[in-house]
Amino acid sequence: MNPPLLLRYRLALGFFIVGLILSGTTAFPLLIELRLLASWLGITHPADYAQFTGLQHWIARVLFALEYNDAHHPFLAYGTDWLAFGHLCIAVFFIRPLFKPLESDWVLKCGLICCIALIPTALIAGQVRGIPFYWRLIDCSFGVFGALPLLYCLQLTRRMRLP
Numbered sequence: 318m319n320p321p322l323l324l325r326y327r328l329a330l331g332f333f334i335v336g337l338i339l340s341g342t343t344a345f346p347l348l349i350e351l352r353l354l355a356s357w358l359g360i361t362h363p364a365d366y367a368q369f370t371g372l373q374h375w376i377a378r379v380l381f382a383l384e385y386n387d388a389h390h391p392f393l394a395y396g397t398d399w400l401a402f403g404h405l406c407i408a409v410f411f412i413r414p415l416f417k418p419l420e421s422d423w424v425l426k427c428g429l430i431c432c433i434a435l436i437p438t439a440l441i442a443g444q445v446r447g448i449p450f451y452w453r454l455i456d457c458s459f460g461v462f463g464a465l466p467l468l469y470c471l472q473l474t475r476r477m478r479l480p
Contacts, residue, residue, distance in 0.1 A: 319477060326418055326473040329466040333428075334408050334415075336463065341404025344397045348387055351380045375449055407431075418474050425474070429467045435460030 343350060355363060358373050363384065366377035386393045411428065414421035436457045443453035 322473050322477050323418065326470050326477070327415055329469045329473070330411060330415055330418075330425075333463065333466040333470075334411050337404050337408040337411070340459065341401045341408070344401035344404070347394070347397050348380075348383050351376065351383055355380050372451075375452060414470070418470070419477060422471065422474055425467050425471050429464055429471070432460040432464040432467065435463075 355376050358376055360369070360373060360377045360380070363377040363381040366374055366381050369377050383394075407428075410424055414424045439453050439456035439460070442448075443450075443456065448456075
């Protein structure tokens with residue numbers, strides 16, 4: 318096996334795994350993160366979200382809902398805890414391909430299918446749930462940017478198989 322190809326493969330797949338871990342762990346402190354983002358956007362009273370437009374309106378509205386749910390229905394945050402846990406579990410499946418790339422194409426292909434499936438899911442479910450279109454595009458970008466290192470790894474795997 319070509320060492321430079323293997324190194325590039327492992328770096329790309331490692332980047333993908335780190336991305337899964339980061340996107341997962343950031344779902345745990347969602348309320349803290351949203352408060353910080355709102356502060357950066359100059360939102361001091363999220364209950365007044367109707368006075369804002371665009372991104373400020375959306376962030377203030379989401380923060381208002383999260384704060385309300387945290388005060389009155391904290392168990393709803395359990396859903397994002399499971400979302401975070403799911404990301405961490407998915408990352409585990411990509412550990413074997415780091416060490417056995419020639420035997421693990423199926424893991425990369427499954428990951429690629431999930432990245433592709435994320436796009437219609439975000440567009441359809443986001444529409445049903447009233448998520449602004451620009452935010453759904455941000456969500457779709459996770460599928461696109463996740464697919465890139467996986468496609469690259471599959472290309473490198475094909476090259477590593479060549480004599």
